[in-house]
Amino acid sequence: MLSWLLALALATASPALQDPPVQQAPPTVAPTAPAQAIPIPVPSISDVMAIPPELDARLRAALPAPSAPARERLDRLVAFLTGEEGLGLRYREDATLTIAEAYAQREANCLTFTLVFMALAPRAGLDVHAQEIEQTLTWYQLDNTVFRNSHVNAVVRAGRDTVVVDVSGSDIVSRSAPIAIPRERLLSHYYNNMAITLLAHGDPRNAATFSARAIELYPDLPDHWSNAGVIHARNGEWLDAARAYAQALKLDPDNAGALFNFVGLAHRIGDRASEAQLRRRLAQVQRRDPFHQFLLALEYEHKGELKLAIAHFRRAIHLHAGEHRFHAALARACLAAGDRRCAEAALAHARTAAHGPEREIYAAQLQALRAPDNAATRPVDPDAGLRRR
Numbered sequence: 001m002l003s004w005l006l007a008l009a010l011a012t013a014s015p016a017l018q019d020p021p022v023q024q025a026p027p028t029v030a031p032t033a034p035a036q037a038i039p040i041p042v043p044s045i046s047d048v049m050a051i052p053p054e055l056d057a058r059l060r061a062a063l064p065a066p067s068a069p070a071r072e073r074l075d076r077l078v079a080f081l082t083g084e085e086g087l088g089l090r091y092r093e094d095a096t097l098t099i100a101e102a103y104a105q106r107e108a109n110c111l112t113f114t115l116v117f118m119a120l121a122p123r124a125g126l127d128v129h130a131q132e133i134e135q136t137l138t139w140y141q142l143d144n145t146v147f148r149n150s151h152v153n154a155v156v157r158a159g160r161d162t163v164v165v166d167v168s169g170s171d172i173v174s175r176s177a178p179i180a181i182p183r184e185r186l187l188s189h190y191y192n193n194m195a196i197t198l199l200a201h202g203d204p205r206n207a208a209t210f211s212a213r214a215i216e217l218y219p220d221l222p223d224h225w226s227n228a229g230v231i232h233a234r235n236g237e238w239l240d241a242a243r244a245y246a247q248a249l250k251l252d253p254d255n256a257g258a259l260f261n262f263v264g265l266a267h268r269i270g271d272r273a274s275e276a277q278l279r280r281r282l283a284q285v286q287r288r289d290p291f292h293q294f295l296l297a298l299e300y301e302h303k304g305e306l307k308l309a310i311a312h313f314r315r316a317i318h319l320h321a322g323e324h325r326f327h328a329a330l331a332r333a334c335l336a337a338g339d340r341r342c343a344e345a346a347l348a349h350a351r352t353a354a355h356g357p358e359r360e361i362y363a364a365q366l367q368a369l370r371a372p373d374n375a376a377t378r379p380v381d382p383d384a385g386l387r388r389r
Helices: 045-049 053-062 070-082 099-105 110-124 183-200 204-217 222-234 238-251 256-269 272-287 290-303 306-319 324-336 340-353 357-370
Strands: 002-007 127-133 139-142 145-149 151-158 161-165 179-181
Touching (some): 053 070, 070 151, 110 127, 183 222, 222 256
Antiparallel strands (some): 151 161
């Protein structure tokens, strides 16, 4: 699920790849307003959550009797949503859709899947709520914008069991534990996602309308305010952009996205004092961010600067030691640098931190690495959760 934007076009360095240097600001530039766009109606909440009659009828036919055990009702609902004989929803990262659209297209991202499940679960007599993982290592770059994701799923009480229903599987690399969120926040993410999608398609005018609806519905999310700032800036509305970034930082003084985007705005309008102050704050936040350190390490590794890569992988592990992929990446860099002892130790830590199939992969790779005749073996780095698109 799209969470926040980094407006690289408004700044001097990519936050994912390097610590931002303090540079001289350019002369103040006049905003260039985008061309007028045809207004796109913002769907109401009832429009987003409306269940098509055909879908409702098919679901009722697929569910067992209301007297059936809760776990049976849950299993049948999940089978209906994901199975080819039912709705057959397929995962697509950018499929932010209404329930009716998801039914027509048979596609959903984590947000849409959760919305669909939240709407249909009461038909099965299930008690359900949404939860969110606010910080994940899922991001991609398109032109001059970095899109970084959060993640949502559904939690169901089925008898004595509490079950997490998640379309993505278990490949999410997270910094924090999930938190329960209200329906208004989940729907606010829908409008925020739509705003980001419209901006990515070169339509900042309509993006602003959806962004405003997201904030109106749930005004306490700093990432949504930061995104609103990016959209205002793309519309040439510098003062509104500054106010949005300031509100994001009022809600979360350490919000990396808002700080980065505010740096870019200050740079563009020539406010060198504010830019320098904001850059110092951003550098402090990034130094404490394991994901930022990990992305820095990946970039240095890609450039062949293995000493720096190893240092930043170690920094990421120091900040978030429980992520097995951080240890596996360190093992890979150490082996490339010719340090087998470091690689073995890192791979052993990866094995300890991992669960399921990854643990067996690390164990096999560690055994091969320790074999005298396999000195060049490269450790596997399972990275299903590191989606770069």
